[in-house]
Amino acid sequence: MSEPQTVPFESSRKDTQFEGRAELDSAWRWFRKSLADLLREGRRSDPETLAQLAPIAAEATEVLRRLSSDAQAAVSTSKRNRELQERQEAGLRRVLRKGARRGSPAAVRMLHRLDQGSPDDAA
Structure with missing residues (x-):
């Protein structure tokens, strides 16, 4: 029976190293x-x-x-999270536009809110 292979503590954390x-x-x-x-x-x-x-x-x-x-x-x-958020918003807009075309007042309101943007978007 072979002994279990151990990974030194420091080398197992190689991907978590940062300055400081x-x-x-x-x-x-x-x-x-x-x-x-x-x-x-x-x-x-x-x-x-x-x-x-x-x-x-x-x-x-x-x-x-x-x-x-x-x-x-x-x-x-982060750039990755901003891109993910943009893709999610684009998908939401597609769904809401479809709902608005079908006459949903809620979809129209939500699209209007997305178009206005949130107060944080200006910062």
Whole structure:
């Protein structure tokens, strides 16, 4: 029986490398270790020290959620996503034009709204 083949951790993440990734990973490890140290020290001897953990974790959570939102917003503005959205809108327009030709007032209203564009389209 042969041994299972293992893939080294770093090489399995080759496609996720970006400028600053090593620094980000290092900072994340240091942050997690620091929280673990704070938790351990607070549990051992000092409830006041332990009380500092929750606000730090809450602030980190807030910042990470905001940064995640920024990253997702950047993804949604990528060329591929813009092209996908344009294709979907073209398909929607085809369906609505067909409905409008058949006399659907809802299709006419929706086409009119698409033609006006959303307030975000001007930006």
